[in-house]
Amino acid sequence: MHAIELESIEKIYSGGKQAVKALEDVTLRIEQGQFYGIIGQSGAGKSTLLRCINLLERPTRGTVTVMGKRLTDLAPRALQRERARIGMIFQHFHLLQSATVADNVAFPLRLAGVPRRQAQVRVAELLELVGLEGHEAKYPAQLSGGQKQRVAIARALANDPAVLLCDEATSALDPNTTQSILDLLLSIQARLGLTVVMVTHEMAVVQRVCDRVAVMDHGRLVEEGPLAQVFVSPQHEVTRTLLQAGDPEAQRVRPVRGGTVVRVVCAGAAAQGPFLQEAAARTSTEVSILHGSVDRIKDEPFARLTVEWTGDPPRVHQALNLLQTRGCRIDIWQEEGWRCAL
Amino acid sequence: MLSDIVWPEIWQATGATLYMVLVGTALSTVIGLPIGVLLVLFSPRHLLANRPVYQVLSLVVNVLRSVPFIILMIALIPFTEWVMGTSIGTNAAIVPLVVGAAPFYARLAETALREVDPGVIEAAQAMGASTWQIVLRVLLPEARAGILSGIVITAVALVSYSAMAGVIGGGGLGDLAVRYGYDRFQTDVMLVTIVVMMVLVQVMQGVGDWWVARLSRRGG
Numbered sequence: 001m002h003a004i005e006l007e008s009i010e011k012i013y014s015g016g017k018q019a020v021k022a023l024e025d026v027t028l029r030i031e032q033g034q035f036y037g038i039i040g041q042s043g044a045g046k047s048t049l050l051r052c053i054n055l056l057e058r059p060t061r062g063t064v065t066v067m068g069k070r071l072t073d074l075a076p077r078a079l080q081r082e083r084a085r086i087g088m089i090f091q092h093f094h095l096l097q098s099a100t101v102a103d104n105v106a107f108p109l110r111l112a113g114v115p116r117r118q119a120q121v122r123v124a125e126l127l128e129l130v131g132l133e134g135h136e137a138k139y140p141a142q143l144s145g146g147q148k149q150r151v152a153i154a155r156a157l158a159n160d161p162a163v164l165l166c167d168e169a170t171s172a173l174d175p176n177t178t179q180s181i182l183d184l185l186l187s188i189q190a191r192l193g194l195t196v197v198m199v200t201h202e203m204a205v206v207q208r209v210c211d212r213v214a215v216m217d218h219g220r221l222v223e224e225g226p227l228a229q230v231f232v233s234p235q236h237e238v239t240r241t242l243l244q245a246g247d248p249e250a251q252r253v254r255p256v257r258g259g260t261v262v263r264v265v266c267a268g269a270a271a272q273g274p275f276l277q278e279a280a281a282r283t284s285t286e287v288s289i290l291h292g293s294v295d296r297i298k299d300e301p302f303a304r305l306t307v308e309w310t311g312d313p314p315r316v317h318q319a320l321n322l323l324q325t326r327g328c329r330i331d332i333w334q335e336e337g338w339r340c341a342l
Numbered sequence: 343m344l345s346d347i348v349w350p351e352i353w354q355a356t357g358a359t360l361y362m363v364l365v366g367t368a369l370s371t372v373i374g375l376p377i378g379v380l381l382v383l384f385s386p387r388h389l390l391a392n393r394p395v396y397q398v399l400s401l402v403v404n405v406l407r408s409v410p411f412i413i414l415m416i417a418l419i420p421f422t423e424w425v426m427g428t429s430i431g432t433n434a435a436i437v438p439l440v441v442g443a444a445p446f447y448a449r450l451a452e453t454a455l456r457e458v459d460p461g462v463i464e465a466a467q468a469m470g471a472s473t474w475q476i477v478l479r480v481l482l483p484e485a486r487a488g489i490l491s492g493i494v495i496t497a498v499a500l501v502s503y504s505a506m507a508g509v510i511g512g513g514g515l516g517d518l519a520v521r522y523g524y525d526r527f528q529t530d531v532m533l534v535t536i537v538v539m540m541v542l543v544q545v546m547q548g549v550g551d552w553w554v555a556r557l558s559r560r561g562g
Contacts, residue, residue, distance in 0.1 A: 094465035
């Protein structure tokens, strides 16, 4: 069973003079226990899509099924019950300003009619889970952004949800806090076997936590796949733009020694070991790194390097072929821009 | 001066004013707050968005608020008689006071409730809260500082409304000021009643401000 199934979702806003199509024919299936990313530029419809999952936004057409229940068919009361099993956190936390940390976390329990005593025990558990013991009596105004998001996470987990929706949950946080919140989400997801759906415009966030990713553009789903696949060989222009957004310098690299400038992108096993040197040595050519980095996507190594290859052109070609057989994506730079593959 | 002031009458009038203000404020809040909640819920893009209902409700509130109190009081005499069995006296004066102040308070409550972050309401919806639960557990607690400061404003307004209650034999400080200060040219009585009313307003506003500040410090 899939945790979430979105079938031909369409959302049209017909409020003003002109109808606006926010989502167009989006079909998406998310497996249980996955950390799923939805990425896109602002206005691409990614938040709207996320809000369709718990029907905060009701699609104009299409069906939404979460944990086997078709939400789009439910009566309001039944929908409220199902919503309680879908956690959600937001960019601006949305905590009750007039309630303490403990009361904020207890809020969904009260809604569900859990007795006070029992709720107290659960709140203590949850606050420990998110690392906020000792802050029970504080008000949100007394907390930092990261702490507020931790309260929101505790609140979202109160009813043991199977699914957690994150709407730009780290976009209002500084880089260090973002890291710690992402670490927390990862550990919770692993511990509880949650399905997490995370909307963000930051590739770096997706890169750190997601197993699979969907790319949205102008209300459409333009690309979808395992993280490594999307990062190594992006199919859609928007995906490439998003990938390059974090590394503008890569666009400015030019040959230094009259050789061939090549961009090598690979992930997993292909990105391990001295693969550039190996290819150069076996073809008696030389390689020098102009720009780039080797970091990680989720738990795999991920290399994105711009190199200059010098030597006899057929041999250089041979070296690049070796890399490609290894599983690397190769782009060659020419005057008019990057040319895909060989 | 001040030698022939009838102090017992002044204290009695103060008591009558306090009675009208307190009961009037309490009833205006009890009636105005739900109206304020409905005004918010029915307004466009809110939980129960319903344009016709909102417009009718809004119109009723505006009509009641646009009638000057002195006229409202006289116009309501038959209604007051029907409700209280009499149209004369302090209790009878409370009816027009409430009819005048409840819509006023409804607007103040509406403004306070509108300040509640829509994101918080949305978060509650995402947690499966019903509209009723959102009103009770989100809207009202989150807006409590504004709701309270609206009550204080209404109480202060009722001090001046209640001064007109003398017209229908409601008694109170306003009535005393007119009967002694105006009819008998006893300026000193007039001055004393004004001072008493000023003290009343100061005390109510002071206590209210302190309480609102206390709620706000907690972020409410």
